[in-house]
Amino acid sequence: MPGSPDNLASSRPGYIGSRSRLRPADEGRDLAKRRSKLGKNKVRLAPQVMAPALDAFAGWMEATLMSAFWGISGMLPLNWASALGFRIMHVVGPRLEKSRHIRRNLELAFPDWPEDEIKRVVARVWGNFGSVMAEYPHLKQIISERLELVGREHAPPLQTNPKPAIFVTGHMGNWELAGAAAGAVGIPLAAVYTEQSNPTVNRRLMRLRQALACDFLTKEESLRRMIRYLSKGTSIGLLMDQRVDPGADLPFFGLETPTTPVPARLALKYDYDIVPIFIERLPGVRFRAVLQPALKPRNPESGIDPRALDVTQQINDAFEAWIRKHPDQWFCYKRRWPKTIYKPGQGAVAAAETSDAKAGGAA
Numbered sequence: 001m002p003g004s005p006d007n008l009a010s011s012r013p014g015y016i017g018s019r020s021r022l023r024p025a026d027e028g029r030d031l032a033k034r035r036s037k038l039g040k041n042k043v044r045l046a047p048q049v050m051a052p053a054l055d056a057f058a059g060w061m062e063a064t065l066m067s068a069f070w071g072i073s074g075m076l077p078l079n080w081a082s083a084l085g086f087r088i089m090h091v092v093g094p095r096l097e098k099s100r101h102i103r104r105n106l107e108l109a110f111p112d113w114p115e116d117e118i119k120r121v122v123a124r125v126w127g128n129f130g131s132v133m134a135e136y137p138h139l140k141q142i143i144s145e146r147l148e149l150v151g152r153e154h155a156p157p158l159q160t161n162p163k164p165a166i167f168v169t170g171h172m173g174n175w176e177l178a179g180a181a182a183g184a185v186g187i188p189l190a191a192v193y194t195e196q197s198n199p200t201v202n203r204r205l206m207r208l209r210q211a212l213a214c215d216f217l218t219k220e221e222s223l224r225r226m227i228r229y230l231s232k233g234t235s236i237g238l239l240m241d242q243r244v245d246p247g248a249d250l251p252f253f254g255l256e257t258p259t260t261p262v263p264a265r266l267a268l269k270y271d272y273d274i275v276p277i278f279i280e281r282l283p284g285v286r287f288r289a290v291l292q293p294a295l296k297p298r299n300p301e302s303g304i305d306p307r308a309l310d311v312t313q314q315i316n317d318a319f320e321a322w323i324r325k326h327p328d329q330w331f332c333y334k335r336r337w338p339k340t341i342y343k344p345g346q347g348a349v350a351a352a353e354t355s356d357a358k359a360g361g362a363a
Contacts, residue, residue, distance in 0.1 A: 036323040038211040039151030059322040063200035074137030085134025093126020105332040124328035139211035143180045151291030171331040173279035179214040181289030188231045190215035191237040257337045264311035276318045
């Protein structure tokens, strides 16, 4: 009879006989297989479950440590806080993974340096970074008491002319003070910045940056908002000492590296000045902001693309000159040149000779 237990039993796969007991044919083997599959699924699921938890814990730890560090730095006198940050990172920094980028960047930029000098400068680069981090809670005091401005004669035209400018700088000295230096001569500024991957750290950092008294826009939204700010008479501040892929291959320390010509094109198209500004760290936790003359294309009759490349090259040249003067104040924590250049023994001299040889062969 359809639907009877006997018929159901005979029609179910894996069971024996139409009138035998309801017993799996290979119960033990099937159970082992199911347990094996369950075990494998647990193994596969474990990283998927654990990874977000570990990331969340690491993010919480980072935020907690940074908040504690800034809290302690804020309670200390400025000189003590800066010295504490220097000493911590002078020791810890060279042991971090990112230190390999600093080392290779310096080896490429200064191929004649001995190993002891490379090690010494790498440690001091990290020490300067530690000081910068410890100085965040003291930015207001630094701006009001410890910051001097050199090259003020390059600023008055910007003050009397309603047209804004594009200020370019690098990760040198305490680079955060570049925006404050523009504000010190009455120039409203919006600084382009990269958000921190840790949202809690980013929020705390932006609160500390309020002492700079300038606006901020992220890199992701920068181009459209840059044009909007410039059209309203607000100048723009850019950090331009890092590699930008894709970009124009322009010499930097004798090695071609991708460099964005977009700021130069923007300035030339709308007739804005491009003004280099550098922050120099002085003894006694004092700082000097150096405004340089606006960069102009050396061949004003050429098209906009050659002029933009020329101005961008002048930016690279200005950065190189400043870094050669203060190599230990350049926080070059990212790969500055293409990967093909980062080979053992491939310094600036060797790469330049290879480039010259290729150019000679092409000729």
